Amino acid sequence: MRHDHLISAAQLSRDDIEAVLDRAAEIDADPAAVRERHAGTVLALCFFEPSTRTKMSFDTAMKRLGGETIDMGSVESSSVKKGETLADTARVIEGYADAIVLRHPSEGSAKMASEFVDVPLVNAGDGAGQHPSQTLLDLYTIRENAGLDDITVGIMGDLKYGRTVHSLSMALTNFDVRQHFVSPESLRLPRSVRYDLHEAGAQVREHEELAGILPELDVLYVTRIQRERFPDEREYREVAGEYQIDPDILAEAKESLTVMHPLPRVDEIDPAVDETPHAQYFEQAHNGVPVRMALLDTLLSQGGRDR
């Protein structure tokens, strides 16, 4: 990867992705080999909205590379509450850390913050925008289970606000992947993502129902439909109910189908699916640590002020 920052999946080439995934596989196979690799390195975890898992997985990844992390704490208790700009916060924290992980509720926030700092910055979610480190662990999981070429992937749920979906679908255009998007009409992919997929020459189809395409899929990536996207509870229930999967529905699927979910789930996937060989979402979550170790190793080894 020749970039100092990871802002969007659109900046990742096939070579970039494969290099990180290969490195993650090496680390996974022999974690002891990197135990002291980044001793003395400090990673700042700047989470302007809560995300326990992403934060903990970056925290663990840095510590397993021998480094340390600092945390700005909750937004309520920080200077942000007093009206400090993100640009100022980023510039101050740059003085404390060798790299920054940023989660922020506004689209474009990671790109903007990266313009104010020289240390590597990783976008860990910018509003409904992008979440590229999640994409790397998703791709790692897909590669382990189905390979990354000549496969058919279904992505289902909230495609409009789902930043993990936006990043994953873009990254998949680097590979020979047929993409099917399944969502209620009101939660279809945003125009800007469809534009990018079209520009990248992706093979993309959109559906309102899973049934018609389920038998073709090698991977089914399920995301949560959030209650707050709907004006009333009843409307939410009607829609959400149609996008839940259980073992009966999966009877129509290939035996080798891999079911993924960026977690946390609420009721999109019946817990009975956990017992089937399709379920890979906990594996997917575990992959977060080696993949983020590989990502941090890549960014820290090439970028930063010490180069």
Added chain:
Amino acid sequence: MSEHELRVSKIRNGTVIDHVAAGQALNVLTILGIDGTSGESVSVGMNVPSGRLGRKDIVKVEDRELSPSEVDVLSLIAPEATINIVRDYEVVEKNRVERPERVVGVLSCPNHNCITNGNEPVASKFTVVSDGLRCEYCGTFIHESFAEHIDGS
């Protein structure tokens, strides 16, 4: 337009924006931030017969030359426009507008949740794409009605 009419509306110093697509004159004024309150003398011709365009609008602004960023946005709504700089009744410069590669700091992003709409020390930046503009921060498109997005500040 006859010679007589031209002479009547001649300006001493300022800018004549000619060959504006018919119906766009008021948007041109919006882009230039002209609403009549700042005392500029402005003449507007609408639906004037034109050899090149059939019908065109024309805007003449006294004592004002346009900034490059104003010309950039102008080019989006009036791609055929010519900009004539007038000094002492003579046209001293005559330029066709050119489609820019990006538009910086003039328009605001239609995505309310875009970081450029917050309180940050950063100018909006749009890349010009085939059918409009695209925010370089959040990816949101502006396809038309560019004038509606002109930054009020």
